[in-house]
Amino acid sequence: MKLPPLVQAFVLHFGEMGSRWGINRTVGQIYALLYVSPDPLNAEQIVEALGVSRSNVSMGLKELQAWNLAIPKHIPDDRRDHFTTPDDVWQILRTLAEERKKREVDPTLSVLRELLMQTPGSEEERHAQERMAEMHALIEQLTTWYDDVKRLETERLAALLALGARVTRLLEAKDRVVGLVRGKKEG
Amino acid sequence: MKLPPLVQAFVLHFGEMGSRWGINRTVGQIYALLYVSPDPLNAEQIVEALGVSRSNVSMGLKELQAWNLAIPKHIPDDRRDHFTTPDDVWQILRTLAEERKKREVDPTLSVLRELLMQTPGSEEERHAQERMAEMHALIEQLTTWYDDVKRLETERLAALLALGARVTRLLEAKDRVVGLVRGKKEG
DNA sequence: CCGATATTTCAGAAATTCCTGAAATGTCGG
């Protein structure tokens, strides 16, 4: 691997973290490389930069495309496919959230739904189902919130994040106002 | 593995999902089993229920304890350790978020900070560092929000979730009110 | 301190995942 030290450190880190993120080392490294690269890269360039096999790069790119984290970019007068990552980090965040939800949450949600349909055949099963219902309710609430929030434009989303827990103050303020208005009407 | 069908299906699912969640099959299965079990279980009972080796269960329990997802429960007049999962699903959510952040986000944040301190030695490195700065800023913003929100009591947190994207309406309403008040003062 | 029981450690076997090189397939200009 021959890369500027800064880039190399970044790429190696993504390789190492790969296993924790549920991707393999090469995929992590390819992503990191594309992310910091000023221009789209073709497979051969990635092979040279990372020192891995051509076929490994091919598979890695395929996986990144499946995640929508690598996008092919056509370069005029060049037959080879070139790839970049989406450049807006907020878009990357959305993509990551969407894909992880799809892979890590949705299957469980669907299994839970299925199991909750069944009739328990014993007290033990009844209790288990109750616990599954709790888990199901929580996941439903989270995904509903997520489906809602993901539609916000980036600017609003950022504003919401910046506000953080202070939104609750706003909620309280709202409640007070509502209380006031009710008081007026009724009083 | 001899378990009621409902429980078995749940346990097997968690085992299968394990790899996507960054834990191994046995750990997933142990967690699932403890989660739906009405009473704390000891290692031997887990061995019987799952049909895996005693040592595997021992290691699995150790890992779950490191995640704060299995807690030892002393049963009077019994030397053996018994385990449960935290029973409040919201608490489980908090624990999961905290642990995943610690394992999957913090290391990257710290690497990014370090790399951003360095002086780029080329235009390529300068550009890379710029991209890293974008990523760093996003992660900082997310973790700041998270650190903020995680302190909320469950009830408020749930309220916030239930509100979803509608908080933005509240934000707009607030802006209007502020505008009104300003108008009054100034007019 | 002893014996009984519970738990942990750990080396190596088993299973899984990752990576490679070779061959197959695809795609383009001429």
Place this chain on the structure above:
DNA sequence: CCGACATTTCAGGAATTTCTGAAATATCGG
């Protein structure tokens, strides 16, 4: 249709992770 190049597929070897059984360690009542 051919030749040149680009990409993908895939069998099997390499690396890593998971799991087991045996041995070591820990803990308790007596």
